Amino acid sequence: MQEKENNDGIVFKPIFKVVLLIFTSFIIFGALAIIFYGPRQTQVDITEIDPELLENGVHVRTGLIEADGLQTVITNCTTCHSSKLIIQNRMGEEQWNATIRWMQKTQGLWPLGENQKVIVDYLTKNYPVLEKGRRPPLTDIDWYPLEGK
Incomplete structure (x- = not known):
């Protein structure tokens, strides 16, 4: 390989120039990729700021209705499952107690003690x-005939 000397007396081999060009390209393209495709600042989730935020009578993080016993339900129920499971089920006292007993027997739910009455x-x-x-x-409907074939 031929060696070339620059004005400062430093000797550069052509292969070194290729390596230097490739390295510089990686730096430049990497920086451009980070600028254009890097992490974006997203909108802050309000529940990360205040996990106990209530809005319009609803606990924002869980969607549960604000009322006496809310924190007890959050502490004991949403530890194991989503609050959506609570919201989608509608039961009476006997059914909620039976569900709690089932969770204790089969799902490892701890004894709730006095909290069970608060939760139910x-x-x-x-x-x-x-x-x-x-x-x-249906009332006040404007019916019209369907024409056959």
């Missing part, structure tokens, strides 16, 4: 059984 009272008040039935009949 909260759940029956805020997530009671919904009365289901037929929808009301």
